[in-house]
Structures are given as structure tokens and as C-alpha cells.
Amino acid sequence: MATPSPGYSITVRVEVPAASGSTAALTTAVASAGGALTALDVAESRTDRLVVDVTCDTTDERHAALITAAIAAIPGADVRKVSDQTFLLHLGGKLEVNPKVPLKHRDDLSRAYTPGVARICLAIAEHPDDARRLTIKRNTVAVVTDGSAVLGLGNIGPLAALPVMEGKAALFKQFGGVDAWPVCLDTQDPDAIVEIVRALAPVYGGINLEDISAPRCFEIEARLRGMLDIPVFHDDQHGTAIVVLAALTNALRVVGKSLDDVRIVVSGVGAAGQAIIRLLLAQGARDIVGCGRDGAVHSGATGMEPFRQWIADHTNPRHETGSLREVLAGADVFIGVSAPDLLTGDDIATMAPGAVVFAMANPVPEVDPIAASVHAAVVATGRSDHPNQINNVLVFPGFFRGLLDAGVTDVTDAMMVAAASAIADCVEPGELNASYVVPSVFDPHVAPAVAAAVRDAAAATPGRRPSDSSPTSG
Numbered sequence: 001m002a003t004p005s006p007g008y009s010i011t012v013r014v015e016v017p018a019a020s021g022s023t024a025a026l027t028t029a030v031a032s033a034g035g036a037l038t039a040l041d042v043a044e045s046r047t048d049r050l051v052v053d054v055t056c057d058t059t060d061e062r063h064a065a066l067i068t069a070a071i072a073a074i075p076g077a078d079v080r081k082v083s084d085q086t087f088l089l090h091l092g093g094k095l096e097v098n099p100k101v102p103l104k105h106r107d108d109l110s111r112a113y114t115p116g117v118a119r120i121c122l123a124i125a126e127h128p129d130d131a132r133r134l135t136i137k138r139n140t141v142a143v144v145t146d147g148s149a150v151l152g153l154g155n156i157g158p159l160a161a162l163p164v165m166e167g168k169a170a171l172f173k174q175f176g177g178v179d180a181w182p183v184c185l186d187t188q189d190p191d192a193i194v195e196i197v198r199a200l201a202p203v204y205g206g207i208n209l210e211d212i213s214a215p216r217c218f219e220i221e222a223r224l225r226g227m228l229d230i231p232v233f234h235d236d237q238h239g240t241a242i243v244v245l246a247a248l249t250n251a252l253r254v255v256g257k258s259l260d261d262v263r264i265v266v267s268g269v270g271a272a273g274q275a276i277i278r279l280l281l282a283q284g285a286r287d288i289v290g291c292g293r294d295g296a297v298h299s300g301a302t303g304m305e306p307f308r309q310w311i312a313d314h315t316n317p318r319h320e321t322g323s324l325r326e327v328l329a330g331a332d333v334f335i336g337v338s339a340p341d342l343l344t345g346d347d348i349a350t351m352a353p354g355a356v357v358f359a360m361a362n363p364v365p366e367v368d369p370i371a372a373s374v375h376a377a378v379v380a381t382g383r384s385d386h387p388n389q390i391n392n393v394l395v396f397p398g399f400f401r402g403l404l405d406a407g408v409t410d411v412t413d414a415m416m417v418a419a420a421s422a423i424a425d426c427v428e429p430g431e432l433n434a435s436y437v438v439p440s441v442f443d444p445h446v447a448p449a450v451a452a453a454v455r456d457a458a459a460a461t462p463g464r465r466p467s468d469s470s471p472t473s474g
Helices: 022-032 061-072 085-090 106-112 117-126 128-134 157-176 190-203 216-227 235-255 271-282 306-314 324-328 345-349 369-373 396-406 413-425 446-460
Strands: 005-017 036-045 049-058 078-084 140-145 179-184 206-209 232-234 263-267 287-292 333-336 356-359 378-381
Touching: 005 022, 005 036, 005 061, 005 085, 022 036, 022 049, 022 061, 049 061, 061 078, 078 085, 117 128, 140 157, 140 190, 157 179, 157 396, 157 446, 190 216, 206 216, 206 235, 206 396, 216 232, 216 235, 216 271, 232 235, 232 396, 235 271, 235 333, 235 356, 235 378, 235 396, 235 413, 263 271, 263 324, 271 287, 271 306, 271 413, 287 324, 324 345, 345 369, 356 369, 369 378, 396 413, 396 446, 413 446
Parallel strands: 140 179, 140 206, 206 232, 263 287, 263 333, 333 356, 356 378
Antiparallel strands: 005 049, 005 078, 036 049
């Protein structure tokens, strides 16, 4: 059975006899069904009955139902209600808007709104650059999606994508002090998306593209970068690539290997895989093989889409063919951004000594991390219940903090490499080991370090536009 997770936490309100063994019976019932008890609170007490709230982590909805049934089977127990803690957290949404200025009397209104606000409008009309100084534009990011590639859930549409975008906006604020807002578009036409974002861009200081499927995401990002005077960043591509580079930098330090010497196999050549490959090549990797559903991507194939053709032209120097399992043999590094349960521990055993495995499909990785750790020196996943969580929250809050502070219009490879180095360096040499190659997502030093690195990189390369490095270019 999978490990119980706070993502499937439930609270069962149950009435039981006021006997000395009742609470012990509740604890036993949860444990016998495989739940992880986190709280047991008496909500009501009478001489003959107790009402108890039993909170525990489960593995999924089915497991929650089994635990509830085990509690209900206790003699004299009456289950009143079962609450899903994740759904309770989302009631009413996760965001709100609060004014930053006092609005307590007429003078406040006269300055914040009419008539005083007209002076600010006219000042911006005369000097448009003043919008960054006098409005929310200086600290606001649009989190834009069409709902076509949400988490591992697929094309579930803009409305169902909204909880993810709310969460993203909350993380922007919590970790980077950036005001972000979900913009979920009810269209998956690239032309329409580009035009809508272009039209709403004046409000924002940056655009974070999110959960847009490949290959449309490449075109949308490239076109928006070419026409807007604010930075455009597709987090599924570049955020993932940055944190992978950071984790790999430290993992290779642990195993004593060099990026330019290792053989890397990447499973998944969509948005994340393409960006990871590009950034690793930019940092000096020389031997990468990308694998899609049909196996290794190689230059001998025909009829490929432009983004996959780019991978074929710039990777796989030995022109390998075959399945993921076949090309993995002898590799030093496996990076998975694809699908669950593609590999076994036996497949990892075929890799080179001191292997590094990043199995990041979520919520179920490409290979069971426990099985992989039997053979690999360093194992990382995208999950919070295993060591070395590769999570984009290490990147995007600080990255946009730096972009907004620097007032830049573009995102460059130099900024991304600098951000990755900053994340890697947040793990002190005395802390570095096989189970700790990336800092905690709650490490307060990460976002400021990333922001400073981005600002420094921006200052070193002012005015450069990245449109010439789009994935469809030669």
C-alpha cells in the first residue's frame, strides 16, 4: 500500500460509549486499516457518551472509506460525519484581495479614488513607464493557463485548473512576496491565448504560463516573449529545468562525477523534458538521450514536430535507438518527467555505478523510489514524502521576485543557470549528502538567494531578448 499522505487527510466525527477503552479502540481501528493517526480530539463529553474527532492521513479515497468502515465497526460506535481536510481547505478558494492603503474617511477616499486618482491617471497617460511606480504592475504576475495539461490530470479545462492556479498564486505571495492572480482561459487556440494575454498584459509586471500542453506551449511562449515588454516564463518548462539542474549539480557532487562526463537519459520530451535538455546542454552536458513513448529520439527518425526535431539534432551523439529500458543501461543519470511505473529496480540496476535517479512523475513516479534506492546512489522525486523533493516552488517565487525587482523585459539562459546555482548553493557543503541534494521548500534563504542571482544576471546582460533561442529555431 502507498504511504498515507496529508493530501488525503480525513476527520471522522464518531460517537462512542464513554468507556475507558473507547479511544484506544479508535486508535486501533485506524492503525489496523493502515491509516496514520494525526489527532484525536474529544468534541463533546457526556456521562455515557463521547463525541470524538479522529483525524488521520490516508492514501486515497478508497483507503479513507476503509478506515471509516473500521471505525464504524467498533461496538457502540456511530459515525456522524466524515470530512476531507483537503476539500475543507479549499472552501471559498485560497485567495483574497486586501487594500494596502487606509480607507477610513473622506480624505482617504479623495486620494485613493475620485477626485485624486484622476491626477495619477493623467500622469501615467503622459508617462506610461510610471505605471510600474504608481500601480500594482510593479509587483503583480498573471498565472495563465488553458487547463490543457494540469498536473498529471491531463486536459481538464480552465475551471478545474483554477484550484492549482490559486495555489500557485498563494505560493508566489508566501515565498516571494509577489502578488499573483489566476487567469484561466476558456480557449485552447494558440492565437486566441496570445491575443488575450497581450490585451491584459498592461496590468501585470510578468506572465507565468502554467499547465499548457506541448507543443502549443512553445509557440505561445515564444510569440508572447516577442511582443510583450514584460518577462514571460513557462514554469512547467523552465521552473522544472532550473530545479533539476540545481539538484543534479549537488547530486553529482555527492557521487563525484562531472556534468560534462556523465551519460544522461531523459524520459519525457514534452515541455519539461525539452527545457531540461536545453538547460543541461547550456550548462555543459554533452551526452543526453531523450526518450518518448516510442523510445530514444534520434536524428534518423522522420516526420517529427519541430520541438522534437530540435532534440534529435542536439542530443543522442551515438545515435542510439531502442526503448527506455534499453538506452538506460550504463547511464549515469536518469531524469523522468513522463509517466508512472515505467521502470523497475532491476532496470536501475543496469545503470552505471553511482547512478543518480530523478523520477518526477507525480503522484506516481517512473520507478518506485524505494526500489530505485537499492541500486542508485541518489534518488529524488517530486513527492513530499520522500527525500530530495524536486519542487518548482524552489524556483518561481524568487525568480519572479528578481525579474520584477530588476524591471527586465526578458528571461535568459544566464538567469536560469544563475537561479539553479543559487538553489544548489543553499545546501551547505556540511549538509550535502545523498538524501539532501536540494534545500527544503520552506528554507527561507532560497527565494532571496534566487532573486539576488536573477538580479545579478539581469544586470550583467541588459536588453537581451531570448526569442532567438526558442525551441523551434535551428
